[in-house]
Amino acid sequence: MGLVKNSIPFGDASAPFDATLVSSQLAAQPVAWTLHWLPEVSSTQDLVREAALARAAEGWTVVTDWQRQGRGRLGRQWVTVSGRDLLFSVLLRPGRQMLSLLPLLAGIAVAQGLEQGTDLPVDLKWPNDLLIDAKKVAGILLEHGPDEVAALGVGVNVNSGPGELPPQAISAAIALGHPLRREALLVSILKALGAALQRSRSEDRGWVVETWRQRSSMLGSRVSYEQAGVVSAGVAEDLEDDGALRVRLEDGRVTRIYAGDVRLLRD
Numbered sequence: 001m002g003l004v005k006n007s008i009p010f011g012d013a014s015a016p017f018d019a020t021l022v023s024s025q026l027a028a029q030p031v032a033w034t035l036h037w038l039p040e041v042s043s044t045q046d047l048v049r050e051a052a053l054a055r056a057a058e059g060w061t062v063v064t065d066w067q068r069q070g071r072g073r074l075g076r077q078w079v080t081v082s083g084r085d086l087l088f089s090v091l092l093r094p095g096r097q098m099l100s101l102l103p104l105l106a107g108i109a110v111a112q113g114l115e116q117g118t119d120l121p122v123d124l125k126w127p128n129d130l131l132i133d134a135k136k137v138a139g140i141l142l143e144h145g146p147d148e149v150a151a152l153g154v155g156v157n158v159n160s161g162p163g164e165l166p167p168q169a170i171s172a173a174i175a176l177g178h179p180l181r182r183e184a185l186l187v188s189i190l191k192a193l194g195a196a197l198q199r200s201r202s203e204d205r206g207w208v209v210e211t212w213r214q215r216s217s218m219l220g221s222r223v224s225y226e227q228a229g230v231v232s233a234g235v236a237e238d239l240e241d242d243g244a245l246r247v248r249l250e251d252g253r254v255t256r257i258y259a260g261d262v263r264l265l266r267d
Helices: 019-024 044-053 102-118 172-176 182-200 206-215
Strands: 034-038 060-064 086-092 123-125 129-132 135-144 150-156 222-227 230-239 245-249 254-257 261-264
Touching (some): 019 182, 044 135, 044 150, 086 182, 102 123, 102 135, 102 150, 102 172, 102 182, 102 206, 123 206, 206 230, 230 254
Antiparallel strands (some): 086 150, 123 129, 129 135, 135 150, 222 230, 222 261
16 A cells, blocks of 8 residues: 555554654655644645745645645635644745646646545546545645745545545545545655655646646536626537647637636536
């Protein structure tokens, strides 16, 4: 199993989060991860923004058991169970050319980290949801600040039970049939994210879009999306070079979506 690769045993998944254990596994990485663990915060994203104002270096990371005001995309509340799941935010300085593709890059990295840590196949849904068995297992929130700084927030359903999640969600423990150590998953995700950032600085950014295409089953599927209060439907045909989703509407017209609420339509 992927958890053994990080030298972190399964152990007691209900034990308090061990930030020292995570830090010991992240030495000599492309990004110098600086880990901060707090049992409860208002919002990990707010703490990253404060760290950015204090000119913290890339890799500044805060992990928590509970967010009083956790949020997802479009101002939605991120619902989780205290001490069961993985909630963290990191400070990134990706450079101007990668800003528009950062949501895709982050999704690729988190998916890779989850797969390495669980051996479960993870699907990507534009722009930044991660799915197992067509149900949401993780979400990503990216907020940009001055000087090309980005706050990347990640929420992963790790050990939540069936009665603790909405019907459209799943946890890694439900999919596997046993609980997991959150520390091992965080190590896997941060290693994958560091490798993706390093690659983005040495290669043309086209690999991000191509990798996302290969990792997602969404393209070719019927979707609906809402913009300015109007709901439209069509087929998700492809991604543009800048990360926009190209949708062919039911009347044959083609539109490009840069932001919004996109939903997969099931037959």
